[in-house]
Amino acid sequence: FALPAPDNRVLLTKPITMSIKPLPEPAPDNFSGAVGRYVAEAVVDKTTVAVGEAVTWRVAVGGFGNIDTLPEPTWPEIDGWRTFEEQSTVNTEFTNGVLQGRRVYDRILIPSEAGEFVLPALEYGFFNPESEQYETATTDPITFVVVEGDAVEETGADSAEPLLLNEIAPLHQTPKKLRRPFSLLDKPLFWALWFVPLLALAGDYGLRRREARQANRLIEKQKRNAFRIAQQAIKAARAENINLADKQAERILTTYLSDKFDESFVGLSQTTRAEKLRAHGIRETLIRWVNRLYDQAEGVRYGYAGKEPGKLLAEVEQIIGRFERNQQGGLA
Structure with missing residues (x-):
């Protein structure tokens, strides 16, 4: 039985054209190359330390973007203190096709004065x-x-000598250590070793809870800032060019929803967007309003909408205001 000769083929995919936009100029002084949408938080591992004792200054940057390539924050110099940088840690995952996560930077500080x-x-x-x-x-x-x-207590030679002498037992006496059988059960260290794994587990559990609290604080800070960032973007769009302001409306609303609900609302269909909002308890009237605005924004994008300049942006402002007011009083 002869096997057929192999048929070698070369498969080619269709070319993909990409448009890469340059970053706008000039960039602010605090920009080091990070692209995405992020929030930041800083903590220290202790709030009271002794001179010469190390304290860890931890900064966490989290959000949506290429977390693996995020640059380090710009650390300030502290005169007279020793500082050491540690390796940063990264935790990322894909959610609805969008890369998100956080990067944690640690800096060790050793103060030199009280x-x-x-x-x-x-x-x-x-x-x-x-x-x-x-x-x-x-x-x-x-x-x-x-x-x-704290001052370290020093033990001089005079006080150490009697202790050494007391350890020397006369030859005619039986040493106390040999008067009864040796047993590990009588040693406190034996029982203490049993608790080492438990202490390690407790320490790991505490560390995980602390990291979870830090992540939750980052998310809550992002949600709190969503309204303020949206207001700033609306104000900037109006000030730049009122005739082009409506083209920013869809982007501003998408950013607000993503920040507010801590998940991406980029490029969603009406059905998927509605399902996401329902999952957060949003009422149908507001969901229909949001989807209707996205339809109108698509018309503005392709130049066939009949709205007067700035009206669509004003409607986005009203929708965002409705989200904020209704969230304070209950479901939107």
Whole structure:
């Protein structure tokens, strides 16, 4: 039985044309190349330390974008203190085809003098491709106290000598350690070792809870800032060119919804968008309003809508205001 001769073929895919836009100029001073949509938060592992004791300053940057290539924040110099940088950690995942996650940067600080100190707020600049604007994620300043270190008690030779002498038992006496059988059960260290795995598990559990709380704080900060960022974008669109403002309306609403509900609303169909909003308890009247606006925005994009300049942007402002008011009083 002869096998047929192999048929070698070359398969070619269709070419894909991509349009790469340059970043707008000039870039702000706090921009180091990050592209996406991010929030930032800073914490320290202790708020009271001794002189010469290490304290960890941790900054977490999270959101949507290429987390693996995020540049480090710009750390301020602290005169007279020793500082050491540690390897950053990355946690990413794809959600609805969008890469999201967070990157954590650690900086070790060793203070050289006592007093109350403030770690300044850090500004993390990035370019948001949805709003097509440079934006800044800012951490809160952190206050902590450095105290004088505790004095170490020294044991002189005079006090050490009697202790050594007491360890020498006379030859005619039976040493106390041999008067009864040796048993591990009598040793506190034996029982203490049983608790080492439990302590390790407890420490790991505590670390995970702390990281989860930090992630939740980042998400909540992003949600709180959604309305403010949308207002700034609307104001900037009106100030730039009222005739082109409506072309920004769809992008502003998409960014707001993504920030508000912590998931991407980019490029969704009406059905998928409605399902996402229903999952967050949004009422049908507001869902229909949102979908109708996206239809109108598509018309503006292709130049066949009949609305007067700025009206669509004003409608986006009304929709966002409805989300904010109704969220304070219950479901939208």
